[in-house]
Amino acid sequence: MPEQSPFDLAEGDPFGPHNLPYGVFSTTDAPGQHRIGVRYGSHVLDLSALPSALPAAIHPHAELLTAPTLNPLLAAGRPVWQQIRAAVHSAVTDPTHRDEVAPLLHPLAEVTLHLPFEVADYVDFYSSEHHATNVGRIFRPNGAALPPNWKHLPIGYHGRAGTIVATGTPVVRPNGQRKTDTDDAPVFGPSTRLDIEAEVGFVVGTPSVLHEPVGLDAFRDHVFGVCLVNDWSARDIQAWEYLPLGPFLGKSFATSVSAWITPLDALDHARTPPPTRDHPLLPYLDDASVEPGGIDIRIEVRINDETISHPPFSAMYWTAAQQLAHMTVNGASLRTGDLFASGTVSGPEPDQLGCLLELTQGKGPYLQDGDEVTLTAWAPGPDGARIGLGEVTGRILPAPTLPGRDAT
Incomplete structure (x- = not known):
């Protein structure tokens, strides 16, 4: 049986394209490198690498996505939040992006999740x-x-x-x-x-x-x-x-x-x-x-x-x-x-x-x-x-x- 694509979610998956929550994760090969990710089904999309994969859609905000916490993105304001969200939605739903985006998807079970933002008050x-x-x-x-x-x-x-x-x-x-x-x-x-x-x-x-x-x-x-x-x-x-x-x-x-x-x-x-x-x-x-x-x-x-x-x-x-x-x-x-x-x-x-x-x-x-x-x-x-x-x-x-x- 062929391995299921990470883009093909189970019916009713609550972490589908309408959700796309943000977090911070690290991988076993780079445990000290905290990266911003978006959850998609049972995978995490590495946003720090997305500007390189889809430069036309998200390059203007590359610096925000390479930070080790969500705080720079949080501070950018609602218009930027909406632009990045639209680009992420396209990345995981548009079949023409699959070859570029697939290597950026990490199985959730293989990453470590961290406190996603620095808490102020x-x-x-x-x-x-x-x-x-x-x-x-x-x-x-x-x-x-x-x-x-x-x-x-x-x-x-x-x-x-x-x-x-x-x-x-x-x-x-x-x-x-x-x-x-x-x-x-x-x-x-x-x-x-x-x-x-x-x-x-x-x-x-x-x-x-x-x-x-x-x-x-x-x-x-x-x-x-x-x-x-x-x-x-x-x-x-x-x-x-x-x-x-x-x-x-x-x-x-x-x-x-x-x-x-x-x-x-x-x-x-x-x-x-x-x-x-x-x-x-x-x-x-x-x-x-x-x-x-x-x-x-x-x-x-x-x-x-x-x-x-x-x-x-x-x-x-x-x-x-x-x-x-x-x-x-x-x-x-x-x-x-x-x-x-x-x-x-x-x-x-x-x-x-x-x-x-x-x-x-x-x-x-x-x-x-x-x-x-x-x-x-x-x-x-x-x-x-x-x-x-x-x-x-x-x-x-x-x-x-x-x-x-x-x-x-």
Whole structure:
């Protein structure tokens, strides 16, 4: 039987010509050379070599494609993103290019994937009404589930950009302080309530000017693409530290992202109106007259290969465009490589919850050492196609023992 051509994808492959997500990879013969690639089926197209193969189509942008990270491409702006995307689409679909392009396709199983961009700032939001309500009922059973500001602004916090890691990177159980209601004083040691948070992240390309807010209608001019995010959370450390300022050590030890960034333009057919809102919005957040800001992304959460949840991103109360507008309304500037995440994605049904805190009503069990968590997702594309988002996987390793201290 003749070997199947890498251009001939299986029917329904979610990484077909309508997707074309960007990443960074290396090969075994040059492990220190990081190259920009685009995923096509079960192969990676080496974009650093594409200008030589198809000079007429992509040569003006050769310098962007030979960088070791996506950041120069991210900074180039939407017109360039669209030109390169069109050239890549032609490269993998036009039969006249096959002889030149075929040598540039590497089997996915034979390359190493890396964090695809240098992260500038990281902001995490809290934008699922279902998640926020569920958590509020767990922590405040006798009070209001949502804080009074929740439906007036997208709540968020700044995370730690330096601990964002690529899928496949092990996650070491964090040490920290924790205190239960029955403890007389806080204790120190490994988190016993290690959790996941299934989220969707947005990668900023074009920066903005300090003191100039980014409006809802400028979202596409600044956001390059989308990726899956697992914002690992130590619930016991978080519960003891988060009042009065918010998440800190319970979140900052690791956040995992996909190795593939799906261009925003690939998700055009998945755009959908957000849920009906029952509170009036201030003008800078009022999206009634702009492009529908919701995205129909369907997430699957697996622990040790067992599916535990299917969170729907279309149910998010606050959209990514509103998050971006709120993040900059005070004049804060965007930088190339900024990442902002949606917060835990949860839906209204019991099998649509995006973290173990919700799935177990706060009772556990939580993650054990050796557990492996995988997030996958897809969105509707044109002509019934599926647009796959790159998976996010992480395995839990035991907490380290600190020098001179027993952390058991």
